Amino acid sequence: MIWNEEAECMSREDIKEIQLKKLQNAVKKAYENVPYYNKKYTKLGVFPEDIGTLEDIAKLPFTTKDDLRESYPFGMFAVPPKKIVEVHSSSGTTGKPVVSGYTRKDLDNWSELMARGLNMMGVGEDDIIQNTHGYGLFTGGFGIHYGAQKVGSIVVPISTGQTRRQIEIMKDFGTTAMIFTPSYGLYLAEVAKEEGIDPKSIGLKAIGFGAEMWTEEMRKKIQDQFRAPAFNIYGLTELMGPGVAVECSSQNGLHISEDYFLPEIIDPNNGNKLDEGQKGELILTNLEREGMPIIRFRTKDITALHYEKCDCGRCFVKMDRITGRTDDMIKVKGVAIFPSQIEKTLLKIDNVEPHYQIIVSRPHLLDEIEVKVEASPDIFFDEVKEMVNIKKKIEDYIENEIGLRVKVSLIEPKSIPRSEGKAVRVIDKRDLH
Numbered sequence: 001m002i003w004n005e006e007a008e009c010m011s012r013e014d015i016k017e018i019q020l021k022k023l024q025n026a027v028k029k030a031y032e033n034v035p036y037y038n039k040k041y042t043k044l045g046v047f048p049e050d051i052g053t054l055e056d057i058a059k060l061p062f063t064t065k066d067d068l069r070e071s072y073p074f075g076m077f078a079v080p081p082k083k084i085v086e087v088h089s090s091s092g093t094t095g096k097p098v099v100s101g102y103t104r105k106d107l108d109n110w111s112e113l114m115a116r117g118l119n120m121m122g123v124g125e126d127d128i129i130q131n132t133h134g135y136g137l138f139t140g141g142f143g144i145h146y147g148a149q150k151v152g153s154i155v156v157p158i159s160t161g162q163t164r165r166q167i168e169i170m171k172d173f174g175t176t177a178m179i180f181t182p183s184y185g186l187y188l189a190e191v192a193k194e195e196g197i198d199p200k201s202i203g204l205k206a207i208g209f210g211a212e213m214w215t216e217e218m219r220k221k222i223q224d225q226f227r228a229p230a231f232n233i234y235g236l237t238e239l240m241g242p243g244v245a246v247e248c249s250s251q252n253g254l255h256i257s258e259d260y261f262l263p264e265i266i267d268p269n270n271g272n273k274l275d276e277g278q279k280g281e282l283i284l285t286n287l288e289r290e291g292m293p294i295i296r297f298r299t300k301d302i303t304a305l306h307y308e309k310c311d312c313g314r315c316f317v318k319m320d321r322i323t324g325r326t327d328d329m330i331k332v333k334g335v336a337i338f339p340s341q342i343e344k345t346l347l348k349i350d351n352v353e354p355h356y357q358i359i360v361s362r363p364h365l366l367d368e369i370e371v372k373v374e375a376s377p378d379i380f381f382d383e384v385k386e387m388v389n390i391k392k393k394i395e396d397y398i399e400n401e402i403g404l405r406v407k408v409s410l411i412e413p414k415s416i417p418r419s420e421g422k423a424v425r426v427i428d429k430r431d432l433h
Contacts, residue, residue, distance in 0.1 A: 001119050001120075001122060001124065002119060002312075002313060002314065003115050003116045003118075003119035003151070004112070004116060007116075007257075007259050008116060008255070008257075008313075008314045008315070008316060009313055009314060009315055010259075010315060011315065012307070012315065015258050015259070015315065015316070016054060018259055019054060019258060019259070019262055019287060020053065020054050022259075022287035022288055023051060023054065023057065023262060023285065023287060024048065024051050026285065026286060026287055026288070026289070026293045026295065027048045027051050027060070027295060028048040029078055029293050030078060030293045030295055031047065031048050033078035033079070034075075034076055034077070034078050034293070035075065036067065036070075036071055036075060036076060037295065040061055041060070041061075044061060046059050046060060054262070057262065057264070057285065057296065058273060060295055060296055061296065062271065062283065062296045062297070062298050063294055063295055063296055063297045063298070064297075064298050065098060065238065065298075065300075068098045068238060068294075069096040069097075069098060072096045072097065072098070072099060073099045074099065074101065076099075076101075076292050076294070077101045077291055077292055078290065078291065078292060078293055079101075079103060079290055079291055083103050083104075083290070083291070084101040084102065084103060084291055085102060085103060085104050085107065086101075086102045086107060086142075087099055087100065087101050087102070087137075088100045088102075088137050088138070088139045088142070088237055088241065089137040089237065090237045090238075098237055098238055100139070100237050100238060100240075100241075100292060101291040101292050102291050102292075103290040103291045105290050106240075106289055106290055106291050106292075107146065109240075109260065109288060109289075110143060110146055110147075110240055110241060110243060111146040111147055111149065111150040112150065113147070113240065113243035113244070113257050113260060114143050114144060114146055114147020114148075114150065114242060114243035114246075115147045115150035115151045116147075116243070116246065116257060117147060117208075117233060117242075117243050117246030118147050118148060118151050118153070118177075118208075118246075119151060120231065120246050120247065120248040120249065120255065120312070120314075121177070121206045121208055121229075121231040121246070121247075121248075121249075122205060122206050122229075122249065123148075123151065123153060123176075123177045123205075123206050123208075124151050124152065124153065125151060125152030125153060126153075126176075127153045127154070127176045127177050127205070127206075128153065128154045128156060128173055128174060128175050128176050128177070129144070129148045129153045129154070129155050129156065129175075129176075129177045129178075129179065130156040130158060130166070130169060130170060130173070130175040130177070130178050130179070131144045131145060131148070131155060131156065131157055131158065131159070131179045132158060132159065132160055132166060132178070132179060132180040132184060132188075133159070133160070133179055133180070133181075133242075134159055134160045135157060135159045138237075139235065139237050139240070139241030139242065140210075140235075140241070140242055141157065141159055142241065143235060143240075143241035143242035143243055144179050144208070144233075144242060145157055147243060153177070156169060156173060156175065160184075163187065163188060163191050164191060164195065166188060167188065167191060167192045167195055167197060170202050170204075171197060171202060174203070175202065175204065176203070176204060176205045176206070177204065177205060177206045177207070177208065178204055178206075178207050178208070178226070178228075179207075179208045179209070179233075180207070180209055181209060181210070181212050181423070182209050182212060182214040182218050182219075182222060183212060183355075183418075183423035184423075185207065185209060185222045185225070185226075185230075186218075186221065186222065186225070186354055186355070187418045189222075189225035189226065190414075190418075199225050199226045199227075200225070200226060200227040202226065204226050204227075204228035205228060206228060206229060206230075206231060207222065207223075207226060207228050207229065207230040207231065208230075208231050208232075208233045208246075209222070209230055209231075209232065209233065210232060210233040210234055210235070210242060212423060214232075214321075214340070214343075215340050215343050215344040215347065216321075216344075217343070217344055217347030217348060218343060218347060218354065220347075221347060221354055229249075229251065231246065231247040231248075231251065232246070232247040232254055232321055233245075233246050233247075233254075234246070234254050234319070234322065236284075236299060238294055238297055238299075239261065239284050239286055239289075239294060239297060240260075240286070240289070243257075244256065244257070244260075244261055244284065245257070245319055248310060248312040248314060249312055250310055250311050250312055252318075253306060253310075253318030253319060253320055253321070254318060254319050254321070255310070255314050255316040255317070255318055256316055256317050256318070256319055257316060258316050258317055259287070259288075260286070260287055260288050261284050261285065261286065261287060262284070262285040262287055263282060263283065263284055263285075263305060263317060263319065264282075264283040264284075264285075264296070265278060265279075265280040265281065265282060265283070265303070265304060265305055266280050266281050266283055267280050267281075268280060268281040268300075268302075274304075276304075276305055276306060276307055277304055277305070277306060278304055279302060279303065279304045279320070279323075280302065280303075280304070281298060281299065281300060281301065281302060282299045282301045282302075282303050282319065282322075283296050283297065283298060283299065284296075284297050284299055285297070300325045301322045301325055302322060302323050302324045302325065302338075303319045303320045303321070303322050303323070304319070304320045305317050305318070305319055305320075306318045306319075306320075323338065323340055324338035324339075324340055330358070330360055330426060330428065332360060332367045332369055332404060337369075337402050337404070339358060339425045339426055341401050341402050342356070342358060342371060342398055342401070342402070343356070343425075344401065345394070345397045345398050345401050346371075346373055346394065348397065349390065349393060349394055349397065350390075351375065351376045351378065351379045351386065351390055352373050352374065352375055352376060352390065352394070352410070353373070353374035353375070353376060353413060355373075355374045355414075355416045355418075356371060356372060356373045356374070356416065356425070357371075357372045357416055357424070357425060357426070357427060358370075358371055358372075358425060358426045358427070359371075359372065359427050359429065360426065360427070360428045360429065360430060361429040361430060362429075362430045367430065368407065369404065369406040369407065370406065370407045370408075370409060371394070371398065371406055371407070371408050371409070372409045372411050372416065373394065373408060373409070373410055373411065374410075374411055374412070374413050374414065374415060374416055375387060375390070375410040375411065375412070375413065376413065377413050380410070380412055380413055387410050390410065391408050391409075391410055394408045395407075395408045
């Protein structure tokens with residue numbers, strides 16, 4: 001099922017032609033209407049007329065989250081305030097928040113992008129979509145909502161929380177598609193079982209998730225719990241929200257809507273462009289954003305791009321599942337570690353639950369890692385010897401994966417706080433000493 005076959009199946013030559021025309025317009029608009037871009041481009045001596053090919057984008061500087069914060073709240077808007085009909089914002093937990101502004105046309109485009117994504121997941125006008133993403137300044141809830149309305153589905157805008165009510169509605173309304181973060185999906189399954197409901201019996205046909213890092217092992221766990229395929233949704237407040245890229249039925253990468261976004265992959269250390277298939281930092285440019293054109297935004301997300309035509313029939317480039325963020329990385333004893341590496345290991349082990357926390361500390365001038373993992377009820381209360389064996393097995397597996405020995409603590413089931421949004425996986429105590 002393809003929502004917009006003319007766009008999603010166009011040839012690589014047509015894609016490049018459209019991208020160049022839209023890139024030239026976007027750079028011109030940004031230069032003429034956004035003081036930040038005018039000042040930066042003028043200082044570097046690069047101007048809109050210098051963009052004659054797609055490769056010329058390399059002449060333009062990157063835009064970072066700090067740049068957007070410095071323009072808080074409305075300094076990046078390219079249109080008068082009266083043309084902005086909606087704003088969203090990041091949480092601002094690591095500094096001033098980033099504000100994203102949308103014109104009416106921007107919202108229409110956002111709906112189109114997410115409608116494409118829902119169709120990739122097999123969701124259409126006959127479905128009931130239960131959206132557990134938060135509504136409000138967070139883009140997640142509204143992005144899914146707009147796309148669901150565009151494809152004609154019934155939308156249940158329940159937002160986050162009310163977990164037992166979520167399960168009741170899934171059962172009573174006949175929900176066919178769920179949208180949640182991976183960690184919240186696992187929690188929903190856990191609570192459903194406590195209520196005497198087998199998650200498999202609900203009859204979901206599709207699950208859409210995103211907003212946090214996950215592994216293939218996590219996807220398999222969720223699919224097994226609900227007996228439904230789970231599809232990855234990617235987006236970010238700075239560029240639009242969810243719908244920048246979505247996974248199709250092949251489940252081996254996310255299609256980026258290249259008529260709206262121009263992706264690049266760079267080496268995060270030196271900014272040099274990397275070739276197809278090489279893993280690096282994803283850079284995105286908005287090609288058709290009226291309210292807030294963003295040029296060469298450093299997402300900090302680690303992925304790779306693949307341009308071969310997909311089995312689903314779409315020709316848009318595919319990006320690999322995000323395996324980490326450049327700012328997510330933990331450096332311990334000089335070794336770069338991503339939380340996803342540890343999660344991948346834990347989900348291979350029997351008799352432990354998929355709930356964990358990574359504690360990094362520096363008690364005696366040397367870094368130490370402790371991984372707290374919930375044991376299954378079967379072994380925690382009865383099998384002391386088995387607990388010792390599993391603990392050692394996990395430590396061996398993790399050492400094999402990351403090259404460092406860590407301390408593993410098997411803890412009581414349900415003792416790690418559950419999250420209705422993004423799970424807190426890493427607690428770094430080193431700055432506290």
